[in-house]
Amino acid sequence: MIWLTWRQFRWQAISGAAILAVLAIVLGATGPGLATRYDQIGLPSCHAMCAALAQQFINELEFGTYGKLFYAGLVVMYLAPGLIGIFWGAPLISREFEHGTHRLAWSQSVTRTRWALGKLGFTWLVSVATVGLLALAITWWASPIDHALNYPQPSPRFDRLAPLVFGARGVAPLGYAAFAFALGVTAGVLIRRTVPAMAVTLVIFAGVQVVMPQLVRPHLIPPVQATAPFNANAADELAINTSGKGPATMTLVGNFSKPGALILSNQTITPSGRVFDGPPARVCLSNSAPPEACSNWLNSLHLRQLISYQPASRFWPLQGAETGIYLVLAAGLGGLCTWQIRRRRA
């Protein structure tokens, strides 16, 4: 069964290996240069001013080739599981149905269950291994940049927990690949036509990948709640909204600095506990009052910040939880596939 699976999977494996090789060459050619630059700038052994050095390192790279390669690495890591689900997963069984070759395959001495498990298992392992190698290579390449990005930054968007980076590092891509592959095979078994199965896999996988970071991941581990007094002089955002219909409202967002944390919500509340939204006092709306007058009035209200966040230290627990969920989903889908194949009356 292994030989048969390999023989049917040969071309996809070869093209996958070729793409991996090209990527490895690109990463291998540019990686050492990046690491050298990281050492030159003094970050590995820095004791003071590390954040400023890190910022300088990032600034240097952001608009050059290394910056573009970093973004490309993120894109590749997010696309790879989806492409594997579409091109390796969906056609696996559906191609047999479409051409009628399942009748030949199922009338051999190998039982249907063994046939299904053999095909699924072998190709699933190869898929996960491919994405694993890719994740390893890209994480190795980007490690200087990742280290620098995890120092305190003025506007962090790419630290480890940030939605854009989280799914492209660690073990999460393995879970995505496992799930995407299983999803593709299931779609193929249920729909029995290759191209529609590919389309359905794409849509469902894209949907899950969009919903997961927004709705599920922040709550995998109950977030940490923190309060802090609101200081109008150091706020992130102090806006007065005048829509002309009804009284003006204010939007206040205080400053909360926790390097590497994923801030889920940051609300400014009054002492009685409700969210403060104005109305702004006269000193805030008039053009003749000094700018500190508005801040002083806000500070006199004794507002507090209510922050809900995931600390940076939870990176690996969150990775583990998310990968676990995807692996369980993949196993469930694999079981569904096998059961469906056994049930079909050809």
Added chain:
Amino acid sequence: MIWLAWRQFRAQAIVASAALVAVAMALLGTGPHLVSLFDSSGLATCQSGCGTDAGNFINQVKGSTTELIFYGGVFLVYAVPALIGLFWGAPLVAREFEAGTFRLAWSQSVTRARWIAVKLGLICLAGMATAGLLSLMTAWWASPLYQAAQKAGQNSLSINRLAPPLFGATGVAPIGYAAFGFVLGVTIGVLIRRTLPAMAVTLAIFAVIQIFWPTVVRPHLIPPVRSVQALSTANFDGITTLSGGQFVLSVTSVSGLPGGWFISSQPITAAGHAITTSPACVSKNNFIACLADHGVKLAVRYQPASRYWAFQWLDTGIFLVLGAGLGALCYWRVRRLS
């Protein structure tokens, strides 16, 4: 032949219509919120000096779901031509070869030429219409953001519709990309004659073209304007000083040239020679002011914002012509095959 083309295309047409309706509903549901933010920011009535209002407006949008929807829309408009090439183009003829049904189709009274011409033409039109509608819907939704960028003047708030990330997702360019992607898919399908490899090759070629076009070809379609600007007018996103007095400046925008697409910038001495080292200034606190005192100016090559529609029509036209060329190749190949 038209009925046959429709009958074979029916499922894909239904899926595309359903997707368009879903996107339309999502945009309609979230559009009014963006419009109300825009109205309450005072930008609608602002005539000049709107920079701070525009900045406040964008700050409210940043980090919220609205920003996510904006970038999601941009991603969608880039993805749709690729998906059209992949799911409509590649299987069109390759599926017939794989299943052997081409023998039935080509032994009818309709000539092969007519068969391929009608299939290509009708579905290409459908693809162009899909991409065009999507571009229109996202442009309508995002119009407050683009208006704010225009009124901001100075630095367009990093919403620059002429520069690569946003250019291909606005205006009429997606129509050209969709037509080209579709015909590329059909051609690869005719040449390879197996659906799955045709889909993979189409995706690879289309992705490579879309990545290299904005950086290698498009900046030179119309010769860039050269101009020498004072350092004080430029906004830098990165000022890097390396050892040995070397420095690197990356320009994002220049006040006085709002909305421009900056292709390259080079600091030059008063005499006009390019310089990359300035030992005298590297250690100073106000690096740019020190350079300016030494008479250093900035020589930029850029495309002015007024050329947006020229580039849009150029891009669309070139991709339509490429698509037509590939279509002719298809046509000729199908007629010659046995």
